[in-house]
Amino acid sequence: ARQELALPEFYELGLDKVYPLSAIHGAGIRELMEDLIVCLPDEPTPKDIEDETTVRIAIVGRPNVGKSTLVNKLVGFPRVMVSEIPGTTRDAVDIELTVNNRRYIIVDTPGVRRKGRVKEKLEKISVIKALESVQHADIAVLLINAEEGPTDQDLHIGGFIQKRYKGCIICINKWDLVQKDKSYVKFMLEDTKRRFQFLPFAPMVTMSAHTGKNVSKLLPLTMEIFKQYVTRVNTGLLNRTFRKILAKHPPPARGGRMLKFYYITQPEIRPPTFVLFCNRPEDIHFSYERYLVNRFREAFHLERTPIRLIFRGRSENEEN
Numbered sequence: 001a002r003q004e005l006a007l008p009e010f011y012e013l014g015l016d017k018v019y020p021l022s023a024i025h026g027a028g029i030r031e032l033m034e035d036l037i038v039c040l041p042d043e044p045t046p047k048d049i050e051d052e053t054t055v056r057i058a059i060v061g062r063p064n065v066g067k068s069t070l071v072n073k074l075v076g077f078p079r080v081m082v083s084e085i086p087g088t089t090r091d092a093v094d095i096e097l098t099v100n101n102r103r104y105i106i107v108d109t110p111g112v113r114r115k116g117r118v119k120e121k122l123e124k125i126s127v128i129k130a131l132e133s134v135q136h137a138d139i140a141v142l143l144i145n146a147e148e149g150p151t152d153q154d155l156h157i158g159g160f161i162q163k164r165y166k167g168c169i170i171c172i173n174k175w176d177l178v179q180k181d182k183s184y185v186k187f188m189l190e191d192t193k194r195r196f197q198f199l200p201f202a203p204m205v206t207m208s209a210h211t212g213k214n215v216s217k218l219l220p221l222t223m224e225i226f227k228q229y230v231t232r233v234n235t236g237l238l239n240r241t242f243r244k245i246l247a248k249h250p251p252p253a254r255g256g257r258m259l260k261f262y263y264i265t266q267p268e269i270r271p272p273t274f275v276l277f278c279n280r281p282e283d284i285h286f287s288y289e290r291y292l293v294n295r296f297r298e299a300f301h302l303e304r305t306p307i308r309l310i311f312r313g314r315s316e317n318e319e320n
Helices: 003-011 029-039 046-053 067-075 121-135 152-163 182-195 215-229 235-248 286-300
Strands: 055-061 093-099 102-108 139-145 167-173 204-206 261-268 273-278 308-313
Touching: 055 067, 055 121, 055 152, 055 215, 067 093, 067 102, 067 139, 067 215, 102 215, 121 152, 139 152, 139 215, 152 167, 167 182, 167 215, 182 204, 204 215, 235 261, 235 286, 286 308
Parallel strands: 055 102, 055 139, 139 167, 167 204, 273 308
Antiparallel strands: 093 102, 261 273
C-alpha cells in the first residue's frame, strides 16, 4: 500500500519497531497488543520509588541554538552529534547523569519551530517529540541565541512550558559572542526579562555552551528549583497561613455577591498544587488568583517553581 512505503521514514527516527495498522479494519492490532502485554510493568519495586527523586531535565529551544553542545558539555564527553545544520537532532535523546549522588535524566530535543512552518513529515514528528519531552520533564532549560535575543518562537516555547506548569531556566547561550557589546547586552537582558514576564519564577543565566562559561551553574540551579518543585506543605500550616493571607486582603465581592473561602489542601507536588474550596469559584478574578500565588511564594519559599491553584465550589451548608 502507498502508506506502507512511508514506513522507512519512521525507522529513520531511530524507532525499534513500527506498527502499521488500521483501527477500522483491525489490521495489525493483534501484533500490537501482544507486544504491549510484554511491555507492561511489574509491581513497583523500592528502586522504582527511589526513582521518583530523579530530576528530569528537557533541553529545549529553536534549531541550532546549541542544545547538543550544552548536553555534551554537561556530560563531559561527546554524546550527541553536533552540527551547524539546523535540525540535525531528529529525535529526543535521554542521557543519565549522576552528580553528588543525585540522578539526572537530561533530554536533548529537536529544535522547535512553529508548526505552520514545518514542512517535512519527520520534522513534524520531531516537534511533537520535543514538546512531549517538556510534558514529561520536571524542569525545562530554554536556550536562547544571544546574538538574536528572544524571538516569537522562544516565547511560543515558553508559553508551552508555562501551560504545563514546568520549572524553567532561561539560558542565554553564545554569550561569548556578544559580551563585549555593552549597550546590546544591556538592551537584550532587559528585553528578555520583559518578554518573559509570564515566567516570573524562571531564573535567567548567561552562558556559552561552546566555551563552558557558566555551564557549571546549571545543575545546582536545577536542583534548587527541583527542591521547590516537590515541596509539600503541612496541612495545618497551610490553612493557618491561608487565613492570614485572606485577613490581610479579603477577596473582593463581585456583582454584590460575597466570595468566601473555607479551607485549602495540597493534593500534589510537581508542581505544588493547592485546592481552594470556596462558595463561588466562578467569581474569582485572575488578579486575586495572582495575589494568592505571590503570597504562597513568599510564605513557603516557592520563588522558583510554578504553582497551580484549583478552585472548587462548596456551599456554606456543606461546610457546616
